[in-house]
Amino acid sequence: MSQRSFIRVLVAKPGLDGHDRGAKIVARALRDAGMEVIYTGLRQTPEQIVEAALQEDVDVVALSCLSGAHNYLFPKVVELLRQQGGADILVLGGGVIPEEDIPALKQSGVKEIFTPGTTTQAIVEFIRAHAIQK
C-alpha cells in the first residue's frame, strides 16, 4: 500500500463556541510544518466533523473547544468515528479543559489534550509521533 508523504489534519470547532484564535493558530502552524490542514469553520456538529474527516481521509482530527462543552462533544466525535470506520484516526483536543476532565476524555479515546500554554511545536511533534499515516 502506498503511503502519503504528508499528514492530513482536520482542524474543527465543535459546538457553539466562537473562539477560534487557537484553532487558527494551530492550523497555520501545522501548515508551516508541512501538513495539509482542512479547516471547516465554526459551529460544526460532531456528525459534520466526522463526515468531513471520512470524506477527506484525514490522519488526524484536532478539536478545539473553549466553552466547557468538551465532555459532551469530544467523546461524541470519537464514538461516531468508530461507528463509521474511522477508528484509526488520531483524535486530539484543545482548549480550556480542567485537568480533572482529562483522564475521562482520554478514556473515551481522545489521544491527547492540549491546554493553554501549549506550544504549537509540541502539537506538531505529537502529531508526527502518533499519526498513523495513510
Added chain:
Amino acid sequence: MLYKNELIQSFLSGDMRALARTVSMVEAGDLQSLQLLAAFAREGKRARLIGITGPPGAGKSTLAAKLAESLLDRGERVALLLIDPSSPFTGGAILGDRIRMHAIAGRSGLYIRSLGSRGSLGGLSRAVPPIVQLLENFGFDAIILETVGTGQAETDVIETVDSVVVVTVPGLGDDVQAMKAGIIEIADVFVVNKADREGAERTARQMEEALKLGPSDVPVLTTIATTGVGVPALISSLDAHYQTMLADGELAKRRERRLRKALHAYAASLVSVRLAEWVEEQLTGHWADIESGRVDIYSCGRRLAEEFQKGR
C-alpha cells in the same frame, strides 16, 4: 492482499470511506496503486465534468457549492474536488474551501474532497485524471472541480474537464486584462460573480468584448453566488453547452484528448521511473569521464538512451 480486496469490495458496494481511501492512494502517487482502477472499471458509465476556475476571492467555491446544490436537487450524484495551493516551501496547505459547503454538507449522493496543489508526488496534473476516473467509476453523475486559475499546473487540471466555467469579480482592475488571453482559450462559460458589487456590468461588457475575439461564442453571465442569483441561468448555460458538445462530437473529442493525454503521461511515467533507475546504474562506469570533462553529459545521455532502447 486481503485488505486490498476488501477495499475493492467496499468501493464497489458504494462505501464513501473506501472511495476516500482510494483517492488518497492514487493521490499519493504510487503508480502501482493505479492498477486498482482496473478493478473498478465500469462500461458505459460517464460523468459530466465541470471545471470552475478564476482568481482568488472570485467566489469560486461558493459558486461550486450552489452548482452542486442545483444538481443534487435534480437527483444527480455529485462529487466536488476543491483544490487549494500548497506552500512551495513546506508542501503544507490550509484547505479552507470546505467552509463554504455548509448548505450542502450532509446531503446524500455528495462527496467533497479538498486537495493541495502540491500534495501529490506526481504533481496535481498527474493525480487528478485518475482521481476523476475513480469518481466516475464510483457512479457520480457530475464531478465539479474547483481551482485557482493561476499557474500551469492548474491550467492543466482544468483541461481535464468537459466544460470550463471561468469566474471573475468586478473591481479586479488590471487582472481582468491579464486574464483575457488565457480565458479566451479555456472558457466555455464566463461568469461575473458578486454582481451586486459596483462595476459588475462594466466588467461583463469588457469580457464580452474580449471574448468576441475568440473562436466560439462564450456566454457571459452574472451571478451572486452567496444568494444563488444567476445560478439557474448558469446551469441552463452549462446544460446547453453540454448538449451542443454531445451533438457535434466535441464532447467525444475532448474526452479522447483528455484520456490520451493521461495515458501518455502514465505510460511515460512508468518508463521514466525505470529509465532513471537504469541510467543511475550505468552512470557508475561513466561518471569519471564526465567529471574529468572527457565526455559531456549530453553525449553520454544520448548514448545511454540508445542503449536503453536497444535493450527493450
Added chain:
Amino acid sequence: MEEKKPSERKRSFKNTSNIEIKRVYAAQDVTSDDGAMGLPGEYPFTRGVQPTMYRGRFWTMRQYAGMASAEESNARYRYLLEQGQTGLSVAFDLPTQIGYDSDHPLAQGEIGKVGVAIDSLEDMEVLLQGIPLDKVSTSMTINAPAAVLLAMYMAVAEKQGVSLARLNGTIQNDILKEYAARGTYIFPPAQSMRLITDIFAFCSEQVPEWNTISISGYHIREAGSSAVQEVAFTLSNGIAYVQAALDAGLRVDDFAPRLSFFFNSHVDFFEEIAKFRAARRLWAKIMTERFGAQNPRSQMLRFHTQTGGSTLTAQQPDNNIIRVTLQALAAVLGGTQSLHTNSRDEALALPTEESVRIALRTQQIIAHESGVADVVDPLGGSYYIENLTSSIEKAAAEQIARIDAYGGAVKAIERGVMQRDIQDSAYAWQQQVESKERVVVGVNQFQIRESAPRGLERVDASVGERQKTKLAALRSRRDNVRVQAALASLTQIAASNDNLMPAVLEAVRAYATLGEICDCLRRVFGEYRPEETLT
C-alpha cells in the same frame, strides 16, 4: 550623526502595535498637535470625558458573571452586590447568545456552560429576583438576540413597577465584532444592522438612560489583534453603526450620546494607557468632523474595560493577580468608566467565588488605597505618553482609512479583511512566545513543576436537564394562543420596515421563548454563514 549605542537588552524595542520605542522621550517628541489635548471634560477628551473623573465618583466596578441556571447566577449577583460591586454584568450561555432554546439539538453540552441559560421571561424573572432595577445598572453581554434580552429586562422592570425611563444599563449589541472576532452571530449583516438601529430608535424614546450598544474592541484584541488594530477596527465598526442609524433616518445627537465602547486592557502598560487616550481623541474628531455631532455627549467615547483574558496563564495561576493589577491600573490611568478585573483561575475554568472576590478587591485597592483616583489623567503631559497617544491615533486613523477604502466595516468584514489582519497578529504573537522573544512568566520562562490546581468551579452537569424540564413545563402552561398571535405579528413586522421592538416585547410578555422569537426572525432574515476562510 549616528550616536554610538551602548549595549541594551534588545536591538530594538517595540510594543504590540509594532511602534518603535525610543530610549527616552523629551520635549521635542511632543508636537503642538499633542499639546492640543485640552483639559479633562473638554473636546477632544484626550484626558477624560469628565472634568472631575474619579474625584467625583469611582469607575463602576462591574464583574462579568453568569453561570448555569438563573437561580445560581442570581445568588452570585447578590453576593457581588453585598461585597460592594456597583453594577451587574450578565454572562449568557452560548445557546442563549445564538438564539437557541435549551432543548435545541445544537445546545446540547453547552447549556449553562459559559454563562446563564435564559429561555424565556420566566428565567429572567428568576435571574433578577430581589434586585431593584431602578437602583442597579446592568450590563448584558448579548449581541445577535440583544433585542429579545433587552425586552425581557424591560418586562421584568414592568413587573417590578419600575418605569423604563429609569432603567440604566448596557447591552453589547455589537454584531460586527461577532462576525470579525467572536463568532456568536445569527442573522446576515443588513438584517442585524436593522435590529440594532431599531433598538437605537426605540430606546432614544422609551429607555433614554440605556446604553444601546457597547462597541467592542475587547474581543478583537482577544482574537489576537494589536492595540492599534483594536482601536481602528472598533472605531470603524462604530462608524458603521452611526452611518446605519443616520441612513435609517435618526438624528446623530439623538442616539450618539448612548453609544458606549468596550476595550481590553492588555500587557503593555503604557501602550494601553495611550491607547485609551488615543481612542477618545480619535472618536471625538470622527463624531465632529465626519458626522457633525454637536452635543458634547455625542463626541465623548465612554468605555468599559476588561483586563485581557488571553493574557492569563494556566501556569502558576496566582501570577494572574499581578497581571490583572497592572492591567486594571492601566485602565484607570486611561480613564475608564467601568472595569471588570479577571479572576486568577479563568485560564482553567469559570472563576470561584474566592477568585472573583480577589479580583474585585484589586479594583477596590486601586480606588481606595493607591491614590491614583485622586487626580485626573496624572500621566497627561508625559513626553512618552503624549507621543505614544499620537502615534497610536495616527496609525489607527490610517487603518480606518483603509477600512473605508473597502467601503466600510461591513464590507471589509465580509471580505475577511479584519479577520486576516487579526489572524496575522495572533500568529506573530504566538511565534514570539514560542521563540521566547516575548517572555510570558511561568509559561516560557521561570517555569516550575506544578500539581493540578484544586477546587475549580464546576458547572453542575444536571443544569441542562433541569432547564429542559422547566422549558417543557412553561410551554404547556402558558397561553399558547397568545404566543402564536404574538409570533405571527412579529413575523409580519420583521418583513416590513417597522420598528421590531414593540413586537418583540409583546412576544416576550406572552412568554414566547428566545428560540421561538429568533426562529421567526431566522425565517424572515435568513442566517449568516461566513464565506471568508483561513488562508
